[in-house]
Amino acid sequence: MSAVPVTPSVPWTVSHARTTSGGTAETLVLVGLILQVLGGALVIGGLTWFFGYSAFHPFPFLWAAIIGGVVVSAIVVLFLYFAYTLSYQRIRRGEYEAARTPTLVIGILSLFAGLIPGILYLIGYAKLDSAVREQQSSATGYAAFTPGSLVACKGCGRVYPIGHSAFCPACGQKMAA
Numbered sequence: 198m199s200a201v202p203v204t205p206s207v208p209w210t211v212s213h214a215r216t217t218s219g220g221t222a223e224t225l226v227l228v229g230l231i232l233q234v235l236g237g238a239l240v241i242g243g244l245t246w247f248f249g250y251s252a253f254h255p256f257p258f259l260w261a262a263i264i265g266g267v268v269v270s271a272i273v274v275l276f277l278y279f280a281y282t283l284s285y286q287r288i289r290r291g292e293y294e295a296a297r298t299p300t301l302v303i304g305i306l307s308l309f310a311g312l313i314p315g316i317l318y319l320i321g322y323a324k325l326d327s328a329v330r331e332q333q334s335s336a337t338g339y340a341a342f343t344p345g346s347l348v349a350c351k352g353c354g355r356v357y358p359i360g361h362s363a364f365c366p367a368c369g370q371k372m373a374a
């Protein structure tokens with residue numbers, strides 16, 4: 198028999214606990230995303246209308262315009278896809294730490310395409326910072342309540358952290374030191 202070193206581990210459910218700030222960040226990013234989807238639909242719709250129009254009123258640089266339009270549409274769709282998967286979905290899963298950098302990058306890039314969604318992402322990014330801290334403190338709180346640091350009352354069996362009080366608050370029995 199050899200002693201296996203036990204590293205205190207925090208369960209996934211606690212390390213990915215959803216926090217109040219995380220919920221705010223989720224809402225902000227969702228609204229930013231919806232605004233961008235609407236904006237993207239307008240851009241792609243406008244381009245489609247323009248190409249439909251130019252089919253009846255051809256002009257010399259149509260092919261260049263079509264290629265430009267397809268590239269712009271592809272960038273819009275890719276951008277929205279990354280914003281959804283790397284920022285919004287991670288926030289929803291409570292992966293605030295992983296969502297931070299993508300949310301910041303998407304927020305800065307969004308400022309060039311539309312001010313309001315960009316600002317929403319950046320406030321969401323600031324909220325993610327608080328969310329990560331809240332998650333860490335709840336994880337630390339959990340670690341403080343591992344069985345080794347708990348003591349059961351001999352009188353009523355209620356469990357308290359060691360050093361919680363000299364006497365059991367429930368039944369008054371003297372607690373073990």
Ligand SMILES: [Zn+2]
Pocket residue numbers: 350351352353354355365366367368369370
């Ligand atoms: Zn007791």
